[in-house]
Amino acid sequence: MVMGAVEILLLVLIAAVLVFGIGVVVLNRRRADGSATPDAPLTRPAAPPPKSGDVKVGTILEQRGETAVLDGQESEVDPRSEPVSLRERLTKARSTFAGAIAGVLGRTGITDESFDDLEEALLRADVGVGISDELLESLRARVAAKEIAEPTELLDALAVEMKTRLAGSDRSLNFADRAECEPNVWVFVGVNGVGKTTTIGKLSKQQIDEGRSVLLAAGDTFRAAAAEQLGTWAERSGSEFVRGAEGGDPSSIVFDGVESAASKNIDLVMADTAGRLHTKTNLMEELKKVRRVAEKGAGQVTETLLVIDATTGQNGLSQAREFNEATDVTGVVLTKLDGSAKGGIVFAIETELGIPVKLVGIGETISDLIPFDPNDFVDALLAH
Amino acid sequence: MFDNLSGRLEGIVKKIRGKGRLTEADVDEVMSEIRTALLEADVNVTVVRSVCNRIREHAIGATRSNALDPGQQVIKAVNDELTRALGGETLSITYNSKPPTVILMAGLQGSGKTTNSAKLASWFKSQGRQPLLVGADLQRPAAVAQLRTLGAQIDVPVFSNPEDPILTAAAGLEEAKRLGRDVLIVDTAGRLSIDAHMMDQVRLISGAVDPDYTFLVIDAMTGQDAVQTAEAFHEMLRIDGVILSKLDGDARGGAALSVKEVIGRPIAFASTGEKISEFEQFHPDRMAGRILGMGDMLTLIEQAERAFEQDQAEQAAAKLMEGQFTLDDFLEQMQQLKKMGSLSSIMSMMPGVPKELKNAQIDDDALKPIEAMITSMTAEERAFPKIIKGSRRARIAVGSGTTVSDVNKLVKQFDEMQKMMKKMGVMGGGGKKGKKGGSKRLPPGMDFNPGNLDMSGLPGSPGIPGIPGVQR
Numbered sequence: 026m027v028m029g030a031v032e033i034l035l036l037v038l039i040a041a042v043l044v045f046g047i048g049v050v051v052l053n054r055r056r057a058d059g060s061a062t063p064d065a066p067l068t069r070p071a072a073p074p075p076k077s078g079d080v081k082v083g084t085i086l087e088q089r090g091e092t093a094v095l096d097g098q099e100s101e102v103d104p105r106s107e108p109v110s111l112r113e114r115l116t117k118a119r120s121t122f123a124g125a126i127a128g129v130l131g132r133t134g135i136t137d138e139s140f141d142d143l144e145e146a147l148l149r150a151d152v153g154v155g156i157s158d159e160l161l162e163s164l165r166a167r168v169a170a171k172e173i174a175e176p177t178e179l180l181d182a183l184a185v186e187m188k189t190r191l192a193g194s195d196r197s198l199n200f201a202d203r204a205e206c207e208p209n210v211w212v213f214v215g216v217n218g219v220g221k222t223t224t225i226g227k228l229s230k231q232q233i234d235e236g237r238s239v240l241l242a243a244g245d246t247f248r249a250a251a252a253e254q255l256g257t258w259a260e261r262s263g264s265e266f267v268r269g270a271e272g273g274d275p276s277s278i279v280f281d282g283v284e285s286a287a288s289k290n291i292d293l294v295m296a297d298t299a300g301r302l303h304t305k306t307n308l309m310e311e312l313k314k315v316r317r318v319a320e321k322g323a324g325q326v327t328e329t330l331l332v333i334d335a336t337t338g339q340n341g342l343s344q345a346r347e348f349n350e351a352t353d354v355t356g357v358v359l360t361k362l363d364g365s366a367k368g369g370i371v372f373a374i375e376t377e378l379g380i381p382v383k384l385v386g387i388g389e390t391i392s393d394l395i396p397f398d399p400n401d402f403v404d405a406l407l408a409h
Numbered sequence: 410m411f412d413n414l415s416g417r418l419e420g421i422v423k424k425i426r427g428k429g430r431l432t433e434a435d436v437d438e439v440m441s442e443i444r445t446a447l448l449e450a451d452v453n454v455t456v457v458r459s460v461c462n463r464i465r466e467h468a469i470g471a472t473r474s475n476a477l478d479p480g481q482q483v484i485k486a487v488n489d490e491l492t493r494a495l496g497g498e499t500l501s502i503t504y505n506s507k508p509p510t511v512i513l514m515a516g517l518q519g520s521g522k523t524t525n526s527a528k529l530a531s532w533f534k535s536q537g538r539q540p541l542l543v544g545a546d547l548q549r550p551a552a553v554a555q556l557r558t559l560g561a562q563i564d565v566p567v568f569s570n571p572e573d574p575i576l577t578a579a580a581g582l583e584e585a586k587r588l589g590r591d592v593l594i595v596d597t598a599g600r601l602s603i604d605a606h607m608m609d610q611v612r613l614i615s616g617a618v619d620p621d622y623t624f625l626v627i628d629a630m631t632g633q634d635a636v637q638t639a640e641a642f643h644e645m646l647r648i649d650g651v652i653l654s655k656l657d658g659d660a661r662g663g664a665a666l667s668v669k670e671v672i673g674r675p676i677a678f679a680s681t682g683e684k685i686s687e688f689e690q691f692h693p694d695r696m697a698g699r700i701l702g703m704g705d706m707l708t709l710i711e712q713a714e715r716a717f718e719q720d721q722a723e724q725a726a727a728k729l730m731e732g733q734f735t736l737d738d739f740l741e742q743m744q745q746l747k748k749m750g751s752l753s754s755i756m757s758m759m760p761g762v763p764k765e766l767k768n769a770q771i772d773d774d775a776l777k778p779i780e781a782m783i784t785s786m787t788a789e790e791r792a793f794p795k796i797i798k799g800s801r802r803a804r805i806a807v808g809s810g811t812t813v814s815d816v817n818k819l820v821k822q823f824d825e826m827q828k829m830m831k832k833m834g835v836m837g838g839g840g841k842k843g844k845k846g847g848s849k850r851l852p853p854g855m856d857f858n859p860g861n862l863d864m865s866g867l868p869g870s871p872g873i874p875g876i877p878g879v880q881r
Contacts, residue, residue: 044684101877151632154445168686217655217683218519218628249558249681250551257550271558302658304600334519338451361518364601366634389548 087265125149126408130176135168139176145182150369150406156376160186181240182407187372191399194381199327199355200237200293208240208286210294210324212279212316213358214348215332217300220360220386222251225295226258227386234265237292242282243268244275245299246313255297261391265291275299275311276318287323294324297394305345316352328382332358335368345374359397360386369405418785431483434466439483443701450700452663453636456670462491473855487698495669495700496693498649500677502622509541511582511618512653513641514610515624518599521654523552525626525680526596527559528688529652532678533592534565537721543581544569545614548598556596563685566590574610579617593618602641612645621665622649624677627664629656635664636671650677653691656658657682663700729830736791736823740783743776781809782819 094403124147129139139162147157167173175184200209211228213221222245229239241259243266245251252268260268267282279296286294298315301308321325331354333341348354357375359368362385371382382397403409416582432441440461447457461680467486504510512529514522523546530540542560544553544567553569560567570577578595595618601609615623625648642648651672653665654681665676676691725742728734783791784821785808790797795806802816811814 145454148448149633151451151634154448216630216658218521220519243639248555249562250554253554254549254551274756288690302655304657304659333630334630336517336628336631336634336638338630338664339449340630340658343659361601364517364634365603365637366632370632 027203036324068099080294101271108302121311129180132176135174135179137313139179140165143179146370146407148366151404152369153342156373162361180407180409184403184407185402187406188400190376191403194399196356196381196383198378198383201325201327203292208283208291208294208324209328210279210283210319210329210354211324212296212298212319212326213326213332214298214312214354215282216302216344217302219300219332219334219337220358221245221300221332222255222258222297223389224360224384224386224394225297225328226262226382227391229264229295230262230391231394238265238290240265240267240282240286240289240291240357242279242294242296244282244296245278246271246273246278246280248274251297251299253394256393264295269371271310272284274314279315279319280322280388281407283319283322283324294319297358303344303351308349309351311333312348313351328355329353329359330356331380332360332373333371334360335362336366339368339370339373341370342373342377345378345380349378349380354380356381356383356387358382358384363387363393369406371402372406375393422758431469433469436465436483437844440465441469441489446702447663447666447700450663450702450724451630451632451635451663451667452700453633453667453671456636456667460490460494460666460670464493467563488701491666491697491700494696495666495676495696498675500675503847504538504591505621508589509593510591511620512592512624513615513620513645513646514594514596515623515648516599517601517628517638518549520599520626520628520651521548521680522626522682523555524685525624525652525654525678525688526556526594527563527565528622528680528685529678530560530565530592530594531563531685532688533594535654537590539590540565540587540592541581541588542567543578543584543593543595545574545578545581545596547571547574547577548688552756554690559685572574573612575617576645578614582618595620602638608641609643611704615646618630622644623647623671624650625674626654626669627653627668628654628848629662630658630660631664633667636666639668639672643674646673648674650675650676652676652680652682653696656680657687661700661702662696665696668701731831734827734830736783736786736794737788739823740780741790743780778809778811778815779819782806782811782816785809794823832845 027296113289124141125142129146132139143164144157144161147155147160152160160183163186164173165177167182169177173179198211206403212223215221223242229241241255241264243252243255243269245255246269249271252271256266256268258264265286267278267285269278269281275298279294282296285291296315296319299308300311301312303309316326316329320392331345331348333344337344345354345357357371357380359371359382362368372378375382382399382402385395385397387393392394441465444461445458447460448454448671450461464487467490469484498820502510514526514529516522526542530542533540542556542565544556545554546556547704549568553571554569556569557567566588568577568581570580574597578597582593584590595614597608597611598612599612602608623646625639625642627639631638639651650670651665651674653662653676656662668688669676676693676696679689679691681687681689725734725738728738782805785805786797788803790801797820800821802813805811805816808815
């Protein structure tokens with residue numbers, strides 16, 4: 026118990042009370058003055074929306090030389106075909122990043138601009154300012170020490186450094202033996218809209234293909250039609266399915282699911298939960314309860330997977346931190362990596378929080394889930 | 410937790426305070442911090458560059474005026490520029506003379522299109538309109554079911570046809586005309602901006618219904634990719650406005666600035682929660698402060714309003730000002746604060762909180778010993794902490810599982826705080842007494858502008874610069 030915190034807390038709390046109190050007062054004055062409340066209709070009819078798609082002069086559209094390349098015919102992936110490599114699926118996203126990297130490689134030597142370009146590439150990949158600075162600092166030192174002289178060497182060195190940092194993690198999905206544990210429970214958590222339910226659909230199919238029996242528990246009792254959505258995936262993958270009434274208690278659904286799986290000798294329960302922002306204390310408390318209850322009965326939670334959307338910026342790190350604190354996250358699923366976003370935030374999640382990325386979502390169909398390969402990931406990130 | 414801009418600039422501002430004017434080098438330093446703050450807020454790299462160039466102009470201009478506090482002037486210039494960049498032309502709905510007015514919703518998977526379609530429908534209803542929702546997302550399992558459930562909640566009809574999204578949209582338009590609905594909101598499937606087939610599909614949907622307004626729904630936590638997405642959708646569909654979703658999180662929301670800069674269309678609405686009612690007009694000034702990490706003051710205040718009893722908060726403030734804030738009041742306010750969320754996330758939203766406080770691992774469990782101590786006190790002790798000496802301290806320590814020295818610290822710090830607050834109250838308001846009749850209220854004539862308060866009394870704090878958005 027750090028009692029230095031007393032004075033700190035007092036400062037904060039009194040300042041907070043002060044601020045809120047004053048704020049409330051001021052806000053009341055504003056409202057009393059008749060100023061616009063959030064519900065007022067929007068004012069002043071504007072000119073009809075412009076119908077031209079002109080590039081505005083002086084905006085970023087003009088500055089960027091690269092334009093997004095929209096692929097031609099994209100062939101539908103046959104679910105029974107060979108698993109597609111990350112590299113292949115990400116090829117179309119490469120072009121937008123080619124600019125910065127091409128800049129580095131295009132020069133005859135290594136200059137300050139080379140580092141600017143590398144920084145830009147890393148930042149645009151959502152790696153984040155802190156980590157980018159760190160990575161580039163060590164490279165700068167090596168260039169100064171004449172260890173690296175050519176631009177290609179520079180890029181290689183960066184790739185190697187990043188891959189090294191991601192090496193050595195156990196990325197396998199934990200599954201305990203039937204003898205010890207019946208059933209295994211994998212819980213899926215994350216903020217709203219990241220792809221938890223879809224991931225469960227895909228993963229359940231994979232597990233069934235590997236010979237395990239699976240039950241899906243519709244622990245999202247909040248979102249309209251969430252249980253129906255998961256039910257559809259259960260049908261598609263051939264999993265058992267347990268749901269409750271909308272608005273019901275998520276913990277009891279998960280508990281029921283686990284009991285049902287135990288009675289039917291089902292190997293694995295995948296528990297869906299409602300998306301929730303990590304800043305909502307009451308919802309995080311609810312999630313903690315779900316996690317606890319998931320192994321209260323017959324089962325054992327052997328994976329708590331945090332689903333992170335590849336388009337997420339720096340907030341992804343906060344998400345990971347909070348969800349980890351609440352539920353002991355054992356792995357990350359990085360979704361929507363088939364888009365133009367690079368998912369660089371998982372680099373921070375792994376290196377700062379030590380949570381390994383285990384799976385990658387690369388599409389909306391049932392087969393679009395592959396294991397995370399750190400080397401492929403770094404190469405794709407740097408268009409290497 | 411990200412340092413807020415004020416914290417970042419602390420060191421620089423201290424140096425600047427002594428000077429009457431800023432040198433170019435000073436401005437460079439400031440701009441570097443601002444750049445970092447914007448990048449940490451997820452503003453796109455290229456957008457940061459252009460925005461910083463503009464801010465720099467203003468910042469240098471600000472210092473040429475003989476401002477007494479150039480540091481504050483610079484921060485104000487930054488805030489003003491961002492507010493301007495985020496604001497500008499407000500989007501207002503001009504209804505089609507031949508109903509229905511058609512709205513098309515587009516965006517990436519999971520951005521919040523379906524939820525916001527319902528919110529928008531509810532908003533139109535509040536404007537006296539009669540919307541019809543069309544479920545043209547035939548891709549995601551149960552997407553239409555979701556929309557139907559939401560429609561039922563707000564009593565808005567939902568139309569869909571399992572055949573084909575383009576046909577559904579077209580049929581929905583006919584249905585709206587047939588039913589005499591004057592607004593049509595078409596929900597579409599989430600799609601990747603680089604998925605040519607799907608982008609083509611949404612173009613065809615748009616062609617089929619000829620929308621009066623096309624809204625791009627962007628998740629507030631989106632990172633650098635927001636630019637790519639916005640450009641691609643804008644090129645394909647000609648976006649009229651942006652809806653920023655999931656603003657109830659703690660994402661700084663730089664994507665909003667990126668999108669605005671890149672496509673130049675207004676951010677029309679902000680979605681601030683999962684409930685249908687949590688939908689409002691976008692406030693550029695609040696967003697500017699949030700992106701800069703200067704604390705989203707008004708959102709914080711609104712959240713506080715929800716969690717705090719209004720009366721209580723006013724009374725607490727009045728009491729604080731007059732030095733009559735007791736440990737009881739403190740306990741009560743702490744409990745209210747807890748309702749608002751974790752202490753660290755509240756702190757992250759507050760401007761002017763010095764870096765040291767932020768970095769000190771404030772964990773909500775740290776509140777427990779304080780609460781325990783206060784609850785171990787008698788009512789008299791809470792009202793008059795000065796009587797807490799000797800055996801009382803020992804008793805409180807034992808009762809709360811703390812030490813006598815902890816109790817000492819609490820009492821002493823609280824006393825010092827009371828004195829400081831009283832001083833600030835006198836400076837800010839003139840110390841008029843409240844109305845008669847028991848409850849302490851701030852007299853009607855008194856207007857506290859936090860911008861005028863000198864918070865320099867708090868150790869390490871550079872003071873709260875003109876807080877954006879809170880004005881007379």
